[in-house]
Amino acid sequence: MDLNRLKQAVIAGDMAGARKLTEQAIEAGIEPGVILDEALVAGMDEVGELFKANEVYVPEVLLAAKSMQQAMQLLKPLLVKDGIEPKGKIVVGTVRGDLHDIGKNLVAMMLEGAGFEIIDLGNDVPPERFVKAAAEQGATIIGMSALLTTTMYAMKETIDLLKAEGLDGKVKTMVGGAPVTQAFADEIGASAYGDDAATAVDLAKRFMAEQ
Numbered sequence: 491m492d493l494n495r496l497k498q499a500v501i502a503g504d505m506a507g508a509r510k511l512t513e514q515a516i517e518a519g520i521e522p523g524v525i526l527d528e529a530l531v532a533g534m535d536e537v538g539e540l541f542k543a544n545e546v547y548v549p550e551v552l553l554a555a556k557s558m559q560q561a562m563q564l565l566k567p568l569l570v571k572d573g574i575e576p577k578g579k580i581v582v583g584t585v586r587g588d589l590h591d592i593g594k595n596l597v598a599m600m601l602e603g604a605g606f607e608i609i610d611l612g613n614d615v616p617p618e619r620f621v622k623a624a625a626e627q628g629a630t631i632i633g634m635s636a637l638l639t640t641t642m643y644a645m646k647e648t649i650d651l652l653k654a655e656g657l658d659g660k661v662k663t664m665v666g667g668a669p670v671t672q673a674f675a676d677e678i679g680a681s682a683y684g685d686d687a688a689t690a691v692d693l694a695k696r697f698m699a700e701q
């Protein structure tokens with residue numbers, strides 16, 4: 491069983507193929523963790539690089555992420571049984587008043603593809619919900635998305651609330667979305683800014699390494 495075929499199926503966004511090849515890999519007795527790392531995560535890593543280089547665009551990334559999710563449905567129960575720990579827990583959501591969730595979903599999928607456990611709060615998420623979810627579920631990263639210039643200040647409220655709750659430093663924050671910039675992230679005291687979903691993965695890995 492050649493794991494490279496599964497990796498290529500993920501990159502090509504071939505959902506049925508990814509599912510079938512994952513089934514075959516499991517039947518061939520390949521360790522779930524190896525299938526995850528060497529085929530699925532490796533495939534999503536490559537898609538992330540292609541996306542950064544503008545060689546593939548949002549629809550291709552969404553298809554690749556969906557293919558990976560198909561494969562993950564089969565792998566997840568086996569991984570849990572194997573006791574493979576996720577890389578870390580991340581709360582993601584689009585901020586209060588904002589219903590745009592395409593970019594946030596992309597970020598969530600790429601992070602999941604990279605092995606993180608994602609708590610996706612959806613859209614229109616008030617600061618209290620971000621902070622409560624992180625505290626209750628023991629997440630160490632909050633990723634916030636905003637697409638409207640009128641909603642991006644809700645990010646600051648979340649960061650201020652984290653500070654007020656004494657979670658500043660324990661929970662890192664990353665922010666993104668079309669109107670958000672590095673300067674804005676600095677102004678509101680976010681831990682980091684990312685301009686695309688692949689960068690969100692790089693940032694999350696960096697945060698985990700710093701802990």
Ligand code: B12
Nearest residue numbers: 588589590591592593633635638639666667668684686687
């Ligand atoms: C699709 C869309 C919608 C859809 C949303 C559907 C959905 N389920 O998301 C619908 C039709 C519902 C919609 C509604 C509205 N929209 Co609209 N919409 C868009 C549009 C065309 C595309 C957004 C998008 O999905 N882009 C693709 C994704 C992949 O890109 P992205 O979100 O930027 O995400 C990437 C990065 O930013 C980054 N990223 C995103 N989040 C995060 C988070 C982290 C942590 C990190 C690290 C990175 C990161 O990674 C992503 C992948 O690379 C934009 C135009 C545009 N060019 O942005 C307008 C736009 C955002 N909308 C706009 C407006 C005004 C509205 C409405 C107010 C319109 C109205 N009058 O009703 C409503 C608001 C509703 C609300 N309360 O939210 C304006 C905002 C203007 C402004 N300055 O604030 C825009 C810019 C259009 C325009 N030029 O006027 N919209």
